[in-house]
Amino acid sequence: MKVAGIHHAYGSRAVLRGVDVELPRGALVGIVGENGAGKSTLLKILAGELRPDRGVVRHEGRFGYCPQQVDLNDAFTVRQHLEFFRIAYSLPDLCRAEEIMEALRFSEFAQERVGVLSGGTRQKLNLALALMHDPDVLLLDEPYQGFDWDTYLRFWELAAQLRAAGQSVLVVSHLAYDVDRLDVLWRLEEGVLRAGAAVAS
């Protein structure tokens, strides 16, 4: 994924003032910043959800995007969500999705309507929809919100597996608790990304 010269403003308030991103293959990269720093705006632009005022975003290969807002349809069951996205991704089956459900421990909710699920389980499905097609680049916006501690740890195990498989994972968070799990940390400050240190061993 190549991103160059991204500028974006809401009215007169400039949020991004020239962001460049080049995501290395097989890296776990984090972007942190204060509330309102523009992290979600940046990720929406990277995912194609928002058009920047200026700049270029170019994807090569498959990508997956887990938005901060849980984008699900309350009328459908978990299984129906997976089936709908299986068609969208042109997948032959749901094997991989089922493995992700097992890894995140929510297989037992497969037949439940999403509208009656807890916030944490909804977030697990939100994440699974971004992962189920084995993307080359994965964009995750606050992916573990609502997770309990065990699920939080399982999420990082999963992220490490993806990195080991050569996939690039970009995690956006307003917290910097997880810096030791990342290969690269960037801080979004005053509308630009400031390169942080490579932190993981």
Place this chain on the structure above:
Amino acid sequence: MSPSLVRFVIATRFALIEHVRNQFAMALVILFVPLWISLGQFMIVDVRVSFRLWATGQNLIARGNELTQISGALNAVTLIVGFAMFSATFSSGTFDRRLAMAGYPRPQLLLAKVASLVLASAVVSLYATVVMCVYWSPRQPVLLAVSLFSAAMTYGAVGVALGTVVRRELEGIFLVVMISVIDLALQNPIASKGADTALVRLLPSYGAMQSASAAGFSHSVLLSCLGVQLAWFAGAALLSLLAFRRRTRSAVTGQVPSSTQGAPCSLPTARRPRSTTRS
């Protein structure tokens, strides 16, 4: 079945599931339609009135309560179908965009909405016609059902357009209700002084009202009025299409191949780097 057709069928199935699970809309269909028509039957005087059918210039004779039932049935079907389509589109807006950006073809998603609209409009219109036939005998019941159907389709398309552009649910529901109330109240020849003026020809359900009135009380088939209604539907559907395309488009400059030929059936352990050049 071709892959395109499979995607259309699956999207239609999910669109119908969504409608069936909209319990409020289902309750409206079951209760509101017969309630409105029955109130027209029993609360409005059944004296004969003469009114001029604007489309033909013909003077028709109808009982007041029967004419009110036609107006009430149009009001009920337009409100219900407009509300159901608005509600489904509004609540699944971000989900539809996510699906489209994941690779689901937008034409199939939109066509599925149209297919569910056709089915919902047909069911509600047929139901309203059957309820009216319990109380009196329209001269052309099939044409009456078709007229109701054309109005329901128009408001359904309006509902999709509103569901795509408004930001709050209440705004959309209010707009559907107000458009339908103003539209039909001004056309009621009993209640409105302006029912015979040129202004009513510009109202969204004018064609359906004229055609339904002719179906109820004459043997005339007003194809031109159904054509006018079809034009209203086409206009509303075009607006919906443009709004839907705008809402679900991807802003990424380069290629966005989020879909794939398939994924390995096990959690990845190692993958060889590909030869893809990245800048």
